[in-house]
């Protein structure tokens with residue numbers, strides 16, 4: 001959570017297309033814009049395949065953007081010189097979804113955490129080992145774990161190693177790419193709590209990616225809902241839960257279980273038919289049209305832009321008034 005208004009990272013009309021053979025183009029990210037303030041968590045939510053990971057990977061430079069800009073601490077990342085780029089790769093890190101696949105099974109915990117320290121020449125010899133012990137303790141593990149291999153740990157512990165690896169090079173910004181979805185429900189809250197504690201102690205800024213809204217509610221200050229390569233709604237977390245305007249957000253929210261069984265039983269669930277369509281040659285107009293109950297001609301012709309419906313609450317839907325009975 002943040003009281004700071006300074007923007008750390010801004011993404012402007014970001015596009016990432018992949019050539020997928022036979023002259024076809026897959027538009028994984030197709031014009032995404034947002035900013036994240038220092039110390040803030042922006043949740044990025046949407047069904048599998050809507051482009052969330054591609055956004056995360058492109059903004060930290062694992063993929064080269066097809067178009068658009070990433071501005072970090074006021075500087076356009078595409079225009080950084082060699083030294084500035086190295087500095088950026090240290091400041092912007094990623095925690096991956098699968099703690100089983102993302103750790104090299106042949107490396108000890110010390111080697112895994114030490115890799116980034118060595119690349120960036122941050123600590124050497126005794127200081128390096130001391131730093132690794134400190135990092136293990138910071139993420140709730142202990143120095144006895146340093147000489148072990150990934151297979152000796154549970155899923156939750158492996159994710160803690162992934163967090164320590166990201167923290168090793170003292171980042172300011174971390175893309176958390178579904179960091180809890182591969183974990184048991186009982187472990188998920190522990191990892192979220194750890195990420196929150198680290199954020200408040202170290203002043204970190206997060207882009208927190210998840211595929212359903214129940215996971216991001218607690219941790220996010222604001223939430224962006226993504227569908228087929230584009231953001232359809234963006235608002236403060238509590239505002240989005242109280243007043244979802246886009247029919248897609250409404251459907252996602254209706255699927256979030258409510259702890260009270262009486263309220264849960266009365267809740268109207270909006271069933272989304274089908275899956276996210278292929279991002280190869282999407283239809284012109286609104287990307288949500290194939291699954292929307294409110295489609296009219298304009299939705300098939302023009303792509304809706306994000307508009308501010310209430311203060312800091314943005315929605316991209318031509319039919320937003322009809323959907324919400326707004327006169």
Ligand SMILES: Nc1ncnc2c1ncn2[C@@H]1O[C@H](COP(=O)(O)OP(=O)(O)OP(=O)(O)O)[C@@H](O)[C@H]1O
Nearest residue numbers: 018026028047048049050051052053054055211279
């Ligand atoms: N390297 C790649 N080459 C070609 N297509 C890709 C590549 N990476 C992702 N895609 C495609 O881009 C689209 C968006 O994928 P992405 O992984 O970003 O979605 P996601 O929302 O993160 O999904 P998930 O929750 O399943 O990780 C998908 O259609 C995917 O198949």
